[in-house]
Amino acid sequence: MARKITVIGTGYVGLVAAVGLADFGHSIIGVDIDEEKVQRLSQGIPLIYEPGIQEYLKRNIDSRRLRFSTDIDNAVRESEVIIIAVGTPPKDNGEADLSQIKAVINSIAGNLSYYKVIVTKSTVPVGTNRWIKEELKSKTGNSNFDVVSNPEFLREGKAVHDFFHPDRIVVGVESERAKEIMGDIYRSLYLIQTHFVWCNLETAELIKYAGNAFLASKITFINQMANLAEAVNADIHVIAKAMGMDGRISPKFLHPGPGYGGSCFPKDTKAIVQIGENYNVDMSLIKETIRANEAQKIRMVEKLKKMSGSMKGKIVAVLGLSFKAETDDVRESPAIAVVNRLLEEGAEVQAHDPIAIENFKKLFNSISYFENEFDASRGTDALVICADWNEYRNLDLEKIKELMRGNIILDTRNILDGESAREMGFVYAGVRRK
Numbered sequence: 001m002a003r004k005i006t007v008i009g010t011g012y013v014g015l016v017a018a019v020g021l022a023d024f025g026h027s028i029i030g031v032d033i034d035e036e037k038v039q040r041l042s043q044g045i046p047l048i049y050e051p052g053i054q055e056y057l058k059r060n061i062d063s064r065r066l067r068f069s070t071d072i073d074n075a076v077r078e079s080e081v082i083i084i085a086v087g088t089p090p091k092d093n094g095e096a097d098l099s100q101i102k103a104v105i106n107s108i109a110g111n112l113s114y115y116k117v118i119v120t121k122s123t124v125p126v127g128t129n130r131w132i133k134e135e136l137k138s139k140t141g142n143s144n145f146d147v148v149s150n151p152e153f154l155r156e157g158k159a160v161h162d163f164f165h166p167d168r169i170v171v172g173v174e175s176e177r178a179k180e181i182m183g184d185i186y187r188s189l190y191l192i193q194t195h196f197v198w199c200n201l202e203t204a205e206l207i208k209y210a211g212n213a214f215l216a217s218k219i220t221f222i223n224q225m226a227n228l229a230e231a232v233n234a235d236i237h238v239i240a241k242a243m244g245m246d247g248r249i250s251p252k253f254l255h256p257g258p259g260y261g262g263s264c265f266p267k268d269t270k271a272i273v274q275i276g277e278n279y280n281v282d283m284s285l286i287k288e289t290i291r292a293n294e295a296q297k298i299r300m301v302e303k304l305k306k307m308s309g310s311m312k313g314k315i316v317a318v319l320g321l322s323f324k325a326e327t328d329d330v331r332e333s334p335a336i337a338v339v340n341r342l343l344e345e346g347a348e349v350q351a352h353d354p355i356a357i358e359n360f361k362k363l364f365n366s367i368s369y370f371e372n373e374f375d376a377s378r379g380t381d382a383l384v385i386c387a388d389w390n391e392y393r394n395l396d397l398e399k400i401k402e403l404m405r406g407n408i409i410l411d412t413r414n415i416l417d418g419e420s421a422r423e424m425g426f427v428y429a430g431v432r433r434k
């Protein structure tokens with residue numbers, strides 16, 4: 001049965017949920033406080049880069065199943081399901097900042113005229129959904145609603161694909177009525193036999209944090225192994241491949257690199273440490289992951305210095321500014337730490353990214369940006385690859401060699417053929433072997 005749904009927050013998660021649920025046949029209002037975003041989305045123009053999103057956006061606007069608005073009151077009143085997908089960024093102490101969630105709950109409370117299901121898709125600390133339930137009860141004086149925790153697991157860059165082909169849907173729900181409605185919302189996924197995990201609110205909230213903390217630790221593990229492999233002249237690719245052949249380990253997330261970044265792993269690992277502290281439970285493993293990951297980012301510049309000496313007065317091309325390929329998201333991108341450190345050490349930076357330049361400019365306006373990797377490499381002493389964009393995998397190194405004034409390449413993603421680079425006269429290093 002088609003449901004009337006409001007999705008509050010139309011960023012990476014909310015927009016993908018809105019277009020995806022509209023495509024399932026539901027009637028969707030996407031709400032955001034950002035007027036420009038709403039205006040552009042209403043014209044079918046996404047403000048984020050996400051492969052496939054534009055097509056789904058246009059198709060569902062044209063079919064009149066999807067519209068956008070800044071009027072949260074009206075949208076909540078009109079809908080029976082309210083999905084919250086606003087940001088939960090980290091505070092200085094690592095705790096999740098719930099101010100956007102709180103603002104939304106206030107608006108919902110004023111518009112609970114008939115039974116509604118309030119679904120939290122944002123990543124929120126354990127206990128938040130129970131708090132939402134109590135808060136709405138005390139603000140409205142009734143219990144004419146259910147609160148559901150439905151954490152999101154999409155990967156930026158593959159978000160549309162992940163929405164339609166999720167590994168599992170986790171639903172923390174405590175009433176049969178809400179369970180039935182959640183089943184309706186995701187009915188299309190039953191057809192492809194998606195796993196559903198039905199559980200209580202706290203379990204759903206913790207599944208999200210546990211998953212992200214585990215993946216962040218797995219990345220950090222392989223990074224440390226890569227550092228050790230480098231020291232002992234072993235090859236981390238062969239090691240990772242052999243490890244991944246063990247069914248208990250799996251080959252995924254065993255790619256060494258410059259440290260994890262993005263809008264989720266850094267903030268969610270900090271938040272779970274904070275949650276552990278609140279409950280007096282030891283989260284030392286995750287704490288160490290956070291520390292080691294920061295060290296890994298810095299290690300990249302240290303490595304570069306070993307190859308080229310002091311950075312003072314050097315010109316460095318940085319290719320790949322987003323936190324990984326196929327996204328324009330630069331939140332906590334390893335390139336931020338690398339560029340910061342290069343500037344501190346007195347280097348000049350010439351940067352390129354296929355789509356993340358505008359977002360990176362908001363953080364660094366004093367470095368030079370170029371439209372392609374060749375112009376960014378011109379006259380540089382060293383080149384650092386920070387994100388694994390496909391177009392960098394087949395860099396025309398002959399041409400780059402002619403354009404650079406130096407010959408150093410640091411490939412923090414191991415995406416180039418190091419042997420050929422060396423044969424061409426580059427001093428090449430990946431995160432791999434001595």
Ligand SMILES: NC(=O)c1ccc[n+]([C@@H]2O[C@H](COP(=O)([O-])OP(=O)(O)OC[C@H]3O[C@@H](n4cnc5c(N)ncnc54)[C@H](O)[C@@H]3O)[C@@H](O)[C@H]2O)c1
Nearest residue numbers: 009010011012013032033034086087088100103122123152
């Ligand atoms: N980005 C990811 O890969 C990802 C994956 C899984 C889970 N999450 C979680 O999902 C949540 C959203 O993440 P995101 O990356 O989509 O964030 P985002 O910053 O891209 O989007 C948040 C949106 O909410 C809007 N907003 C803020 N306050 C609002 C309000 N009061 N009313 C209406 N709109 C409001 C903002 O304008 C923005 O458009 C976070 O909790 C995040 O941890 C993110």
